[in-house]
Amino acid sequence: MLKTNLTQISKPIKSELIRFNEVFKDSLKSKVGLVDLVTKYILKQKGKKVRPLLVLLSAKVAGGINDRSYRGAILVELLHTATLVHDDVVDSAEKRRGMPSINAVWKNKVAVLMGDYLLSRGLLIAVEGKDFDFLKIVTDTVKRMSEGELLQIKKTKKLDIDEKTYFKIISDKTASLLSTCCEIGALSASANSEYQNAMHNFGEYLGIAFQIRDDILDYVGSSKIIGKPLGGDIKEKKITLPLIYALNSATEKEASNIIKLIKKNKKRENISEILTFVKKFNGIEYANSVALEYSYKAKQMLEIFPTSESKLALEALVDFVIERKN
């Protein structure tokens, strides 16, 4: 398969993405100088805009892009940006997209308030557009995202996580938003509830495949490419699918030894011992096969839509998510 990338994937909606960037920029304007300054800085950080891409492609596949599709795209991008700004506060992250983070430049206070501002700005656009169907989906998603993160924090503390809990966490914290993007796109373009459901599920499966792949990259990625050292999740005591599978495959004694190592996780040797353990029990192969399974499920959801360039682009996006190395 040809190497795909986001620029190629977004080709069918190239002009629509340019228009999106303009309306997104307009939506961020504020009369309060500091707000304007911070939002201009956010625009300079140049996010990948995967979520607006999903909204617009889904809309095009389901019937066609219209004003409501643009409002939906702005809503999810504002919501996503708000989440990132808050995430950087809670993780005390110094960098975001290669630039100093908002909290690094303006301190936590401004960052927490800006996150609240961006979220309410997005919701207000939906309210003003009378997109009440979007609001229902989006507020439920914000709730699920915070619940997913909080569930992960709790499980991280106790180190008792099974496959079922893992799927609940990644579905809530990651897949819910991608699913929302695709559903909002379909909703904006078509009144057909089969289309809406199919796109909802497409986004959910895509999100699960994406997060599993993300978790795998913590074990096998090249630290040069992904820009962070391997084993970061282990250091933070986050137990993800490759490790869960390995722990279930090992003897009880082997598993409890590994859990002990995770608890006293500071040393470099411990991390590499855990990596070796996961590889020995084929944790990575297993996780890859599950991610692949979800990628097929995702593509299956697209079957009811007529063939089009945009549909091919969504399929290519699924492949991209599965094959990415960073």
Next chain:
Amino acid sequence: MLKTNLTQISKPIKSELIRFNEVFKDSLKSKVGLVDLVTKYILKQKGKKVRPLLVLLSAKVAGGINDRSYRGAILVELLHTATLVHDDVVDSAEKRRGMPSINAVWKNKVAVLMGDYLLSRGLLIAVEGKDFDFLKIVTDTVKRMSEGELLQIKKTKKLDIDEKTYFKIISDKTASLLSTCCEIGALSASANSEYQNAMHNFGEYLGIAFQIRDDILDYVGSSKIIGKPLGGDIKEKKITLPLIYALNSATEKEASNIIKLIKKNKKRENISEILTFVKKFNGIEYANSVALEYSYKAKQMLEIFPTSESKLALEALVDFVIERKN
């Protein structure tokens, strides 16, 4: 005048407040253990519930309390609680309502996420109840509150604040939510737009009077009663109405000397010199007279409503706000 207090004020809706506390408790239940644990802790902190009181009294005055009034009361209390949880993160506050703050017990990460959770939980209740009119008002309020705080941060850094900017800040960060409470109460009870506007303005004026009084207490309050030392705002370089008036009344030289003192604000003597300066130029009397003016404006807004116990309670609340010593 008799000394009023919140218990007396809430008498006309005593049974309704009991019902509110029950539904509020139910609304906080979550299947995620950690969320449930934190919300139970929040319930133990026992807030004064001034905002639900305003919603319910306004509803009763405007026609009568119904299910929608309760949903509105839950929405504003969840929103207010979310703001407090985020505020404690940004201020690194250790205490809230006499108990350790959420960030002190569970760290910043949980506190930021819980704030997002509480906000989305509130919005979701409004969405599910199809209270789209509430949503418009509330999302606009969240935006105004964060803009107001951000404007204050910017002005605090530069120390260039005039009366107009001061009123913009307190209207956005404080009065907007109280105004929202009263408007939502009226909306739930009556389709009469004059009632809704009157209650909106009542809340706005009440909020402005409340915040001016709050700012005055930083200059004259008894530290034993208000539980924090005098001059806290000056230490944080927050210039409020008493000081703005004094600065405008003084000569340019006197004013610039005071500004210099505020900049190097660490010393105890500086704070007391600034307090003396404000008193010398009658900053406190002036601010009190402005607060009183807004309290009259607020009461005037109630004139179109028929006399009732609840209307008297709202008037008593205005007096309480103006006369409070903490």
